[in-house]
Amino acid sequence: MANLVNYYIQFIKRDLQLAVRQKHEFVLPLLFFVLILILFPVTVGPESGLLARLAPAVGWINLILSLLIALPRMFSEDYENGWLEQVFLAAVSPSFFILTRILSFWLLYCLPLVICSVLLVPFMSLPFDIWWVLAQTLFLGSLLVAALGSVASALLVASRKGSGVLALLLLPMLIPALIFGSAVIEAAQQSLPYLSPMLLLAALAVFCLTIAPVAAAQAIKINLG
């Protein structure tokens, strides 16, 4: 167990060091997210009621689109330089490596976007208490995107034209998350209890985090062969 914890810490550290050295790749989804948040009110107009109604949808769609920029790179560099081959020859299960990668991806790309979604409050006139609920759904939803995205990214790791196909693979799988996410927000906006859809969203995220590493490891193994 101590070995696994050390392994986990080492590879989170590796991914963080790589992100620091490749800042241009790291900040791209974040810049995209902020730009869309700025552009949206400019195109829709200043009507605060309409903006506030649209804000949760903008937050969710913007998060997914921003992550689609980063997801194709989840394994591509390690595939190209041969690191993934070494992962599959190592004593530790490749699924554990994939789980580590999903969590580091979430820390590096998803968490900053969830935090940046607070910009919906000034730009889209979203009440702060509703943003707080939205942020919780984005928190869980982004875990789900990272987990399911790892499978899509692993399937397409050997393909150089992967990003378009990745979106086509991933977006339909996110429909349940979007349904539960919007159910939470709708309930919160009407001051109704929203715990049930939130728990269902959390259950979906846990389920995906459990099966995605195994599925992604199999997909990478097929690509390595």
Next chain:
Amino acid sequence: MLSAKGLVCIRNERILFDGLTFELESGQLMYLTGANGAGKSSLMRCLAGLHQPQEGQIRLFGQDIKDSGDKILFIGHKTAINEWLSARLNLRYWLSLSQLAGDEETLLNKVGLLPLADIPTRYLSAGQKRRVALLRMWVSQAKLWLLDEPFTSIDVSGIAVLQQLFKRHTDSGGSIIVTSHQILPDDLVDRRLELEYRF
């Protein structure tokens, strides 16, 4: 130690090898040769368990090769070096991945890279990057080494050092399969296997 029986490998509808059978005992070095495209790298990947042959069986110490990844050191064309990280960090993370311990300073000094240990490997020459990858041979505890073109971009003195390492490994009971277009000294090679190019 290693036995391969009736291996068949087909790539893009071309049969690379068909019914390939051989054995390798402890302490032996097998020199694998063949023209470009003959299937040397594919065979190496099959032996590492990274590629599943269409037919045949590979066993290492009586165990299926798929369950023996940690008993194999595989250094292929891809060096597993991340060019954004330094030689030191690349080595450190490979040691973590393999759950091995080694003194980074001593190891880097062995291949003459200690002064360049902390600069990103993208600033190193091809030969220096290859040396970083080959550092794994000094620390690996794997019994079987699969080395695909290990001498690529390595200078004469480096080749001599590698050959000494091969000798040390086989003397200690390990086995090596090496592909190379470089001629290996006869006293180093125990077995030879030539793959023919098939159309």
